[in-house]
Amino acid sequence: DIQMTQSPASLSASLEEIVTITCQASQDIGNWLAWYQQKPGKSPQLLIYGATSLADGVPSRFSGSRSGTQYSLKISRLQVEDPGIYYCLQGYSAPWTFGGGTKLELK
Amino acid sequence: QVKLQQSGAELVKPGASVKLSCKTSGYTFSTSYMSWFKQIPGQSIEWIGMIYAGDGGTGYNQKFKGKATLTVDTSSSTAYMDLSSLTTEDSAVYFCARGANWFAYWGQGTLVTVSS
Numbered sequence: 001d002i003q004m005t006q007s008p009a010s011l012s013a014s015l016e017e018i019v020t021i022t023c024q025a026s027q028d029i030g031n032w033l034a035w036y037q038q039k040p041g042k043s044p045q046l047l048i049y050g051a052t053s054l055a056d057g058v059p060s061r062f063s064g065s066r067s068g069t070q071y072s073l074k075i076s077r078l079q080v081e082d083p084g085i086y087y088c089l090q091g092y093s094a095p096w097t098f099g100g101g102t103k104l105e106l107k
Numbered sequence: 108q109v110k111l112q113q114s115g116a117e118l119v120k121p122g123a124s125v126k127l128s129c130k131t132s133g134y135t136f137s138t139s140y141m142s143w144f145k146q147i148p149g150q151s152i153e154w155i156g157m158i159y160a161g162d163g164g165t166g167y168n169q170k171f172k173g174k175a176t177l178t179v180d181t182s183s184s185t186a187y188m189d190l191s192s193l194t195t196e197d198s199a200v201y202f203c204a205r206g207a208n209w210f211a212y213w214g215q216g217t218l219v220t221v222s223s
Contacts, residue, residue, distance in 0.1 A: 032208065034208075034209055034210075036210075042215075043202055043204075043213035043215060043216055044152070044202075044213060045213075046209060046210055049208075049209040050209075055209075055211060056211070087151065087152060089152075089154075091207075091209065094166060094168070095154050095168035095169065095170070096154040096168075096208070097154070098151050098152045098153070100151050101151050
């Protein structure tokens with residue numbers, strides 16, 4: 001199975017701050033990478049798919065990038081509604097696998 | 108609009124089976140994939156498998172083969188997941204989500220608690 005190593009595990013940031021979360025794939029997955037946000041007691045919400053494409057209705061302060069097998073999610077200006085747990089998901093080779101998650105809190 | 112409505116919470120005894128449902132609306136169910144996921148509270152998410160509603164073709168995470176069985180009823184636009192021989196390790200929230208690789212639409216989740 002492809003391993004997705006996500007970092008950091010937790011993160012505390014201030015409003016308007018730039019936040020970056022990364023996922024390292026254990027092998028090449030091309031652009032088959034998505035990012036999700038999950039809030040307590042809710043289902044995940046798709047933010048980014050295809051490594052860099054913004055999902056419908058997602059604010060433009062979210063962006064995704066790729067460098068080889070490392071993928072990043074950037075929040076350009078942290079807002080009050082952004083805290084939650086963020087997950088990456090590879091959809092290149094079954095079984096699809098998630099990263100361990102990053103818990104983002106407001107400082 | 109697209110909706111995925113999952114069945115309610117279940118409390119089941121060890122060794123029993125349970126069938127979860129995911130009733131859909133707002134899109135063409137019969138030409139879509141449905142995937143299922145497991146999340147133990149406080150932990151990350153696991154992909155269980157997926158089913159193509161058009162022909163019932165399935166793909167499973169090897170970890171869940173023999174544990175989960177995915178089916179669909181196209182007449183009611185509903186997907187089902189049977190979980191068998193339940194143990195306490197199967198206690199989790201189970202989600203359905205439309206799609207095969209990217210999941211923009213999710214059910215609200217069903218909490219399954221396995222306890223004697």
